[in-house]
Amino acid sequence: MTSRRQLIAAAAAACATPYASAFFSLGSSPRDISPTVAPEFAGIEKWLNSAPLRMADQQGKVVLIDFWTYTCINCLNHLPAVKSWHEKYKDKGLVTVGVHTPEFAYEKSTKNVRSAIERLGIQHAVAQDNSYATWRAFNNRYWPAIYLIDKKGKIVYNHFGEGRYQETEKTIQALLAQ
Template sequence: MTRRGAVITIASALASALAALAAGAAPFSGGGTLPVEGRAAGFDGASTWLNSAPLGARQLRGKVVLVDFWTYSCINCIRTVPYVRAWARKYRDQGLVVVGVHTPEFAFEQELANVNAALARFGIDFPVAVDSSQRIWRAWGNRFWPALYLVDAEGRIRHHQFGEGEYDRMERAIQALLAETRGAPLADMGLVDPRAGAEQMAPDLGRLESEETYLGYDKAVHFRSPERLREDGTQQYSVGGLDLNEWGLSGRWTVGAESIRADEGGAAIACRFGARDLHLVAGPGQAGRKVRIRVTLDGRPPGADHGSDIDADGNGTVDATRLYQLVRQGGTVRRRRAEIRFLDAGARAYAFTFG
């Protein structure tokens, strides 16, 4: 390219950026501009607020707002938290307000004590609107966990993202909108690089062969115990061979609409999966109880492939209703058969997730 061509290109780009600003679209270093996507619906309908007094149009006037729809046992949301938390802290003094909207998927996620425990566990200190009746979710027309919406100082949605990943692009959008609001570029245009371990580590997508698997009969798929699944009734189950992504039960269980309950000590769930990580959303069945579990991989203790919530011998404790990381394969990732045995009765399990 000649110098004249470069000058023309720069001048054209500058003209386009000025035109975009005049039209209300912030120039976006990720490519193009940030168009106006509609009006933000606000947060009317929150049952309560955590880490903040209620926030509305008056409190947020003149601020850029990042809205994060999440729920605390969702693995995709959990893996997004380090970035959202880092953005809240880095850009707080430059005009960004992060608002988490906690909209539950499971009934246990409606319990305020569980949500508060999750905020402490994940170090979330930005405002959170508790949306247990899903009124905010419906007002925004949202359908995804996580879902991120970037709102400008005039209350207009200017960028959105559904699902985890593309963190660089979202941060560039935040920077562009803050620069538009301030009328000047930010001094620090670097990107956050939060440290994430355990279940918050990014998934190994190249070797991920398994998808989220619900265990309650409303959404259960790939159930392969020879006994027919009995809805809302107690039954003795057994499990034999399993193909990839199939699961089964052994021992006495009650299968409900959104969870399964171990009705005797020694009852187990088995699954065959293809992923680096295996997680289980589970709880003790009653607040204050502790349920011992033992996990095996291909019939043996997991050893170095144990997750953060069990030890190398496969032993762990379910003492709260949340997501537990049971397996993290540290070497060659291959298809495995996992068995989770509940040594005490009463525990509930909701879903397998993978990474």
């Protein structure tokens, strides 16, 4: 018998491409995934709101990676939560990185991304991943997608799509407390 979660995962896989937005909520908790070492940022064309970051330099910190693009309504809907977590926890050891991976050609323009960052009031680091190198390194397939990396540099949580804001924040708090 196929479970609801298996059906959702199968539907997601069927429509998942580098250009597919997530219209539903998928995710996993630390219990659901085997921690794997977070890949380095790769092929970043431009860093905005930050000097270039390296994953290797984030040891001892909790890192939130948010794959997004500025025209994705799902990304815009979940952005207030990402901004809130950044503000609440940046001084407690959370590093927030928005990996802007374009869905459309005009989203590759640094001028357009910078304008969106200003318009949306984004204060955290934004990595412009026009070549999908970091996207592929994380084996990501959705916008928005959140990955939480623990203080040892391992991916311990992910969530695709909108929702699960309380669960994600509780996971951030637990990781910071470790």
